[in-house]
Ligand SMILES: Nc1ncnc2c1ncn2[C@@H]1O[C@H](COP(=O)(O)OP(=O)(O)OP(=O)(O)O)[C@@H](O)[C@H]1O
């Protein structure tokens with residue numbers, strides 16, 4: 001059997017060689033033709049030069065000659081890289097990257113541009129029109145891009161059995177001087193890929209994942225909260241942003257000390273002070289997905305492990321209202337009757353230990369945020385230094401927070417009622433959520449601020 005199977009292989013090889021030889025011949029023919037064409041074009045160019053010398057005024061000659069020389073050098077020393085959209089069914093990642101990269105380089109002086117918008121929430125994408133050309137300069141070298149659309153004959157590919165025999169396929173061509181071939185392959189193309197990746201990261205739609213059973217259920221995260229719209233004390237905001245910044249830049253540091261690249265924040269404060277808004281602002285700022293873990297829905301360590309393993313890097317794990325999560329466990333304890341004896345109970349400390357173990361071996365750029373309305377109800381073990389890296393107190397609305405909200409909702413920086421409002425706002429306990437609600441009651445800033453003032457006076461009287 002073994003012997004027999006050798007033959008087809010040999011035969012195959014021979015056929016392949018024959019195929020190659022004939023392909024080589026064809027190439028040679030083509031090459032010869034190209035050289036002849038180039039030679040005749042070059043001859044025509046020489047003729048053109050003579051004609052120009054004879055007929056064109058002196059002032060114009062230099063310009064025309066330089067154009068002709070450009071054309072000739074292109075004919076002789078131009079190198080072109082072709083980037084097809086797809087190979088069979090598989091799309092070409094270089095093509096995708098090139099398209100993304102080019103759309104960031106479009107300029108309106110181009111004669112023809114394509115615009116596209118497929119999703120209501122997306123911004124309009126501008127791209128190159130077929131047969132249009134643009135020049136991109138990298139490291140002082142010109143790279144000319146062209147986009148082409150052509151029909152691909154499907155009948156030549158036995159995989160296709162479509163009624164229509166052709167299909168349109170796009171490709172990009174990058175042309176440049178031959179002497180920059182190394183630059184093109186070693187620097188320029190990698191640069192294009194890298195830029196496209198970071199553009200895609202920026203444009204990526206964030207997702208909010210919620211646990212359902214032992215898996216995550218994702219939806220688009222469209223929370224508008226950002227650090228600009230967040231109404232908290234200015235100093236606190238700067239501290240949080242600086243902390244995130246340092247965390248993001250410490251890849252090497254975490255590697256060196258052999259610890260998991262993660263950071264934990266405990267957010268505590270009354271309802272409506274912006275804890276959830278801060279989590280959304282962090283996600284939007286860092287472009288991290290949010291994994292919202294409902295502990296009450298997690299039965300047993302196996303499920304928990306599956307969920308944690310199923311998280312992606314560059315993400316924020318959030319456990320909201322952890323005091324309630326703990327309460328629930330205690331109530332179960334008190335009842336003493338666990339319906340399923342195999343069920344292991346999950347405590348917050350258990351969860352944190354688990355995460356430490358898991359994330360130190362896998363996982364990078366992970367953030368965990370715990371939120372609570374009652375810090376004093378928490379297990380002291382959870383508050384020990386090292387468990388959560390930063391404790392953030394979200395509190396009632398202060399003067400600065402009020403000004404941020406007034407600007408967010410009414411675009412007012414100063415107003416005759418500000419003095420009175422600011423005098424009261426430091427004295428009464430009003431949450432940013434309450435202030436926001438008052439400010440939203442009317443489109444008229446005067447009316448809204450008057451309403452807020454009344455609320456503050458009522459609160460003071462109580
Ligand atoms: N600090 C804030 N800055 C801007 N908006 C805020 C702030 N706090 C509250 N808000 C507004 O109030 C709404 C509720 O706030 P948020 O859900 O962030 O509060 P929370 O602290 O998470 O409350 P809870 O403890 O009830 O979960 C937000 O959608 C936002 O409009």
Ligand SMILES: [Mg+2]
Nearest residue numbers: 275276277320
């Ligand atoms: Mg909340």
